[in-house]
Amino acid sequence: MRTPSRLLTSRLLALALMILLVTVLAIVSLLPQGSLLLTEGAEAGRPFRTIVAVLLAAGAVAICAALVVQVRSLMRQTRRVVAPRLSGREPLVRTECVEAALTARGWRSQQLPDVDAVAFHRHPWSRWAGVALHLGLLLVMLGMSSVLLTESRSEYTLREGDVLDASAQPTMRFQAQLAPGIALDDALVLNRVDPVYWSTGELRSLDSEFRDTESGQILRVSVNSVTRWSGARLFQSRVYGRVLDVRIASPELAETVYRIEIESVPILGMPAYRDLEIPGIPGEVRIRSIETETSTGIVPEVTVRVEEDGIAKGQGTLPPAGMVTVAGYDMTLEGYGYWQTIVLVRQHGAEALIAGTFIIMISSLALYFLPSATVYVVADADGHRLILAGSRLARAAFKPDVEALLKECG
């Protein structure tokens, strides 16, 4: 056990792992975005995925073992300690006795340069904060590994009125090695999508309202919050847009209703475009939609332009209830609504990761921002005198210890 343990916490291994990880990550960053983990069938990232996973696992264990000792020592290593001035009223002590007693109680001694004085340092919460920091790091690593190994993720594009159930086809799916997959037992209907804009026209919030078909329960899913449903977590993506039902008719073309989806620009009044080819219509049909706020709510203003070889054959704006003829085709806007993208995630370990981060934050604060207490043993003409210094909190924490010490060594 001793040799593997030494190897794991060896300085050279830690250094080598960090440098290797930096190199691999620098290469990874040059790969197309998302090719490493999230996209299905991303072959480019496959060899790196294993290398990064192995390096991260080994590095995590090694760094975890070394980190607390390493960073805690920073403050000690660099602090310049100067012996305090004596007033002559400080109690006299026997140096050897003080040194033995404080060392036995975990105080760290430091010989001060150029003077006959020794400083002993101890942090009031070092022991507990050190343990907590370790625990936090372990929780983060466990949570991260668990999420990476057990995550199932599916992304769905739903229109208002669509049903999210077992038969819904995801537009993207990712399943980690140990993930059980997402089996949807219940069904949700997307009642409506509700974008809200700032007065400047920028998107302020985007909510989707779902209804559980069995229980009738209403679920609201918002950007930047997690909604739990049927053992999974629902995340609202910021991607949304308009669904337009346009009826097109002409003497040569059978009357058909086309469902056209346009991704919205998340700014009110900015046009969004969609170019499409419609069988029977020569050339290209270019749709432009602008969201405008009216007394009845936010409505799209839809303009259709028919182009052939880059030359406009006709253009017209579709009235909300009425018909317009563009390049000889009668077009009617029969209805409109929203579509949006929602991400369904099932994973284990997210709570551990968040809890670990909290613990790291609090323990780092305790460890690195609360100063240590220092006991100085300084020589003068009468012998060696003892002074307890440090912040009020640190002095209060060690006052009983020092009083006991004075009885023992005074």
Add this chain to the structure above:
Amino acid sequence: MQETLLALDPRLHVVALVGYALAAGVGIVTVVTRRESWRWTLAMSGFALAVHSAGLLTRWIGSGHGPYLTRYELLSAYAWASVVTWLIWSWRDGRLRPLGAVVMPVVMLLIGLGLYTGPEVRMLPPTFTGIWLTLHVSFYFVAFATGLVSFGASALIIARSLGTSLAWAPPADDLDGLAYRSAGLAFSFWGVGLLTGSIWAYYSWGRFWGWDPVETWSLITWLVFGVYLHLRRFYAWRGARAAVLMVACFSLALLSLFGTSLFTSTVHSEYFS
């Protein structure tokens, strides 16, 4: 009211920029004339910081959100955190005041760049809400500020090793210790900023880590800071050699904070514009 505040903010930033420029100028004169007193530099910096804080506050009230959305806001906040860190350090240890000769020009540059990019106000998009975002950006501000102090100390060590006398600067051991200690703090803050950022990403996008270039380069920077600390702690790297590595670390930090979103396609580009 909002419009008045938002119109006032860039003017206050310009005044702060002038104040920092004066502080840097006075600092450089102090250095050149080898005078001991840093009182005027500190007074100018304090004045500029007060105006700068007022500028940030008026923008905060006017826009309804903290300084973490546009490049102008971020650069200003990084500059503010750097000045505060340097002033706190100088207050605790008077020997470190000459570091202002390095910190002030960088602060000037940050505010100048911010003003150059333009003080246009953008409203918060839906993903920019929650405590995790606030923690994420705050920790990065402090990590940058402590990293800048370490960079300043390392720059002075390198200058001294190149033969510049720098009689006004703190002793080499003090600078070396300061570079090490502040790099340790930058490493800690950067790490917590990385973690809180990943939790914010989870709430926004449903994933903790997406190998986005900004995320990846932030992790690389953190690791390189780790390499620096490791080499110092266990391989006794000191003086100019360690200082050169620290300058490289801080350059990498600048690249990952400001450069990556400019040169690559990243989810952060959308906001950091």
